[in-house]
Amino acid sequence: xxxxVHKEATAVSNSIKTILSDLETRNSxxxxxxxAVREVLTSLEPVVERFPKYSEMKVLERFVExxxxxxxxxxxxxxxxxxxxxxxxxxxxxxAIGPYKxxxxxxxxxxxxxxxxxxxxxxxKNSLTTLPMGGAKGGSDFDPKGKSDGEVRRFCQGFxxxxxxxxxxxxxxxxxxxxxxxxxxxxxxxxxxxxxxxFTGVITGKGINWGGSExxxxxxxxxxxxxxxxxxATRSEDLAGKRCLVSGSGNVAQYxxxxxxxxxxxxxxxxxxxxxxxxxxGIDADKLAYVLELKNLRRGxxxxxxxxxxxxxxxxxxxxxxxxxxxxxxDCAFPSATQNEVSGVDAQNLVANGVQLVAEGxxxxxxxxxxxxxxxxxxxYGPGKAANAGGVAVSGLEMTQDIxxxxxxxxxxxxxxxxxxxxxxxxxxxxxxxxxxPGDYVLGANIAGFVKVADAMxxxxxx
Numbered sequence: 001x002x003x004x005v006h007k008e009a010t011a012v013s014n015s016i017k018t019i020l021s022d023l024e025t026r027n028s029x030x031x032x033x034x035x036a037v038r039e040v041l042t043s044l045e046p047v048v049e050r051f052p053k054y055s056e057m058k059v060l061e062r063f064v065e066x067x068x069x070x071x072x073x074x075x076x077x078x079x080x081x082x083x084x085x086x087x088x089x090x091x092x093x094x095x096a097i098g099p100y101k102x103x104x105x106x107x108x109x110x111x112x113x114x115x116x117x118x119x120x121x122x123x124x125k126n127s128l129t130t131l132p133m134g135g136a137k138g139g140s141d142f143d144p145k146g147k148s149d150g151e152v153r154r155f156c157q158g159f160x161x162x163x164x165x166x167x168x169x170x171x172x173x174x175x176x177x178x179x180x181x182x183x184x185x186x187x188x189x190x191x192x193x194x195x196x197x198x199f200t201g202v203i204t205g206k207g208i209n210w211g212g213s214e215x216x217x218x219x220x221x222x223x224x225x226x227x228x229x230x231x232x233a234t235r236s237e238d239l240a241g242k243r244c245l246v247s248g249s250g251n252v253a254q255y256x257x258x259x260x261x262x263x264x265x266x267x268x269x270x271x272x273x274x275x276x277x278x279x280x281x282g283i284d285a286d287k288l289a290y291v292l293e294l295k296n297l298r299r300g301x302x303x304x305x306x307x308x309x310x311x312x313x314x315x316x317x318x319x320x321x322x323x324x325x326x327x328x329x330x331d332c333a334f335p336s337a338t339q340n341e342v343s344g345v346d347a348q349n350l351v352a353n354g355v356q357l358v359a360e361g362x363x364x365x366x367x368x369x370x371x372x373x374x375x376x377x378x379x380x381y382g383p384g385k386a387a388n389a390g391g392v393a394v395s396g397l398e399m400t401q402d403i404x405x406x407x408x409x410x411x412x413x414x415x416x417x418x419x420x421x422x423x424x425x426x427x428x429x430x431x432x433x434x435x436x437x438p439g440d441y442v443l444g445a446n447i448a449g450f451v452k453v454a455d456a457m458x459x460x461x462x463x
Contacts, residue, residue: 077154078147097126098133103175104176104177104180173399222258225334249270249291270291
């Protein structure tokens with residue numbers, strides 16, 4: 001009997017190796033996508049062993065292939081009257097449990113492989129939220145940094161002029177991401193409305209007076225802190241008094257800091273591409289108000305924080321194997337900037353400096369070596385697809401409000417967000433326990449997210 005089980009396990013392992021090998025051949029030059037798929041498929045081995053139907057119906061092979069990839073040219077005119085050309089994308093990954101849902105990213109690093117990775121992760125994240133949403137991601141290699149409002153507007157209008165035919169309230173509902181804030185969402189929605197002649201919930205993150213939801217800007221940051229709170233509770237601890245490292249200084253980082261302050265924690269750091277600030281006194285509500293004004297209104301650099309608050313120091317970004325931000329002694333870390341920002345060396349430094357919890361505000365900010373080191377040191381590690389699902393959860397709540405033509409209060413949305421993050425935590429832990437890996441949030445998130453979508457795919461035949 002034992003021999004039979006072993007043979008089955010080997011067959012599953014070989015089958016997954018074959019899928020990965022085939023994928024690497026067909027997607028060479030897309031390291032982020034391959035990294036994400038490898039991490040997920042490897043952790044799904046026990047599920048595929050237990051339920052052979054997933055192998056027989058080629059669910060994994062279908063899961064890693066986007067249902068649709070749209071790639072298009074965006075031509076726009078800059079302030080000097082010169083025509084500029086960028087590339088636009090939408091990766092519609094999986095719609096088994098609901099319309100496609102996922103952000104748009106405007107950043108020079110955007111290319112197809114990066115968006116496929118983000119869309120793949122989004123499928124799991126959206127499944128975990130308990131809401132009926134499929135996974136997608138899109139964007140452009142356009143860089144809004146340093147552009148005038150007029151240039152950003154013209155680019156957004158050009159981008160939406162192509163994208164509008166591929167999205168819709170019950171088809172695909174984009175949102176913001178890096179480089180796509182409230183200004184860009186406004187321009188994109190305005191152009192959609194102009195072309196389609198419809199006022200529908202086709203995009204989330206809208207202004208509060210025109211179909212947006214309370215708490216949407218805050219949702220990812222608040223959600224990651226709520227998730228961290230649930231993780232700490234499993235060790236009978238809470239966030240009060242905890243020294244916290246936060247990277248990034250955009251939307252996610254700002255509201256992670258706000259909620260940490262609310263819950264009595266002491267956030268110490270923020271960063272941008274120039275480097276990071278360390279405030280030994282902690283970032284309080286007044287200092288955070290300054291950061292919101294600096295980043296959201298003046299679009300300034302985080303180094304200005306250290307000029308404004310002399311007790312804080314600024315450290316320039318290095319280009320070595322480690323980021324000095326992750327060497328600051330602390331209790332909790334919230335990587336909230338971008339993918340692969342926490343290396344194996346950084347993870348080692350976090351452990352050495354007393355960090356007991358890492359909750360990811362960004363998508364896949366920790367490298368595979370980093371994850372391994374954190375988990376082997378028994379650090380509470382909340383992967384992005386579970387910990388940062390609050391943003392898309394409130395996007396889902398915004399979709400519901402749009403369909404009902406209602407606006408819920410701040411308290412109602414915040415209460416639902418907290419409830420969803422608690423449910424995600426419960427489901428992830430339960431999945432890990434069911435497969436004899438208690439406390440393994442990576443395995444739990446991958447399995448809980450996968451099973452719901454995979455079963456829907458089976459029930460809908462080979463679509």
